[in-house]
Amino acid sequence: MEKREELYRGKAKSVFKTDDADRLILLFRNDTSAFDGKRIEQLDRKGMVNNKFNAFIMQKLEAAGVPTQFDKLLGDNECLVKKLDMIPVECVVRNYAAGSLVKRLGVEEGLKLNPYTFELFLKDDAKGDPFINESHVVAFGWGTAEQLVRMKELSLKVNEVLSKLFDDAGLLLVDFKLEFGVFSDGSIVLGDEFSPDGCRLWDKATGKKMDKDRFRQGLGDVIEAYEEVANRLGVPL
Numbered sequence: 001m002e003k004r005e006e007l008y009r010g011k012a013k014s015v016f017k018t019d020d021a022d023r024l025i026l027l028f029r030n031d032t033s034a035f036d037g038k039r040i041e042q043l044d045r046k047g048m049v050n051n052k053f054n055a056f057i058m059q060k061l062e063a064a065g066v067p068t069q070f071d072k073l074l075g076d077n078e079c080l081v082k083k084l085d086m087i088p089v090e091c092v093v094r095n096y097a098a099g100s101l102v103k104r105l106g107v108e109e110g111l112k113l114n115p116y117t118f119e120l121f122l123k124d125d126a127k128g129d130p131f132i133n134e135s136h137v138v139a140f141g142w143g144t145a146e147q148l149v150r151m152k153e154l155s156l157k158v159n160e161v162l163s164k165l166f167d168d169a170g171l172l173l174v175d176f177k178l179e180f181g182v183f184s185d186g187s188i189v190l191g192d193e194f195s196p197d198g199c200r201l202w203d204k205a206t207g208k209k210m211d212k213d214r215f216r217q218g219l220g221d222v223i224e225a226y227e228e229v230a231n232r233l234g235v236p237l
């Protein structure tokens with residue numbers, strides 16, 4: 001596999017072409033971003049931890065029947081993935097109230113949502129990732145109604161699989177964000193990453209935040225918390 005030119009540089013990852021038209025390389029950098037890129041800092045080991053965390057989770061999801069972009073780890077900071085046409089929509093599943101839901105509705109952080117909620121946001125930093133609904137996705141051509149049905153179905157399956165996985169490690173999966181893309185055969189595939197950057201995890205016993213809220217809220221020991229989550233799950237670092 002030959003690494004070719006950079007195709008795209010995101011806030012925390014870079015995407016490279018390869019000599020295979022159906023495969024890309026994802027490079028996980030140490031850049032840590034919050035507030036739609038308004039705050040970016042370098043955190044030692046973050047790229048490596050998130051790359052290996054993501055590989056572990058994606059393989060668990062694939063084994064549970066969720067098609068993912070992940071192909072294989074290439075090194076500490078890189079993995080090989082299927083090339084997808086990304087749908088610019090973020091799918092957020094919440095099991096407990098936190099973050100923007102608390103701000104928007106004025107409910108108490110930690111409120112158990114029964115059942116979970118499923119929300120959509122447009123992936124557009126310049127516009128602050130606005131809250132949207134299904135009709136916007138279809139009307140603006142970001143995705144079809146059929147693709148949305150599949151994205152929701154897969155998001156809920158991910159919630160089922162990962163809620164159990166984290167629960168067994170003494171962690172509450174509070175909420176998470178997923179991004180999907182279309183593979184060359186037209187199927188919807190889970191893309192981007194799953195790591196403590198894109199979900200909220202609270203220790204079941206103490207309520208301690210073990211995810212990127214430590215960075216957003218200046219709580220410190222960000223990567224130490226990510227590493228503890230990885231160790232509890234048995235992710236080889």
Ligand code: TMP
Nearest residue numbers: 098099100101175176177197198199200
């Ligand atoms: P929110 O409470 O800010 O809407 O975030 C919900 C979940 O989605 C939380 O786990 C963080 C994640 N998320 C991202 O990973 N990237 C984003 O751009 C946004 C808005 C949320």
Ligand code: ASP
Nearest residue numbers: 011033034035036037038
């Ligand atoms: N991922 C987004 C950003 O970097 C939002 C966040 O995680 O707070 O800015």
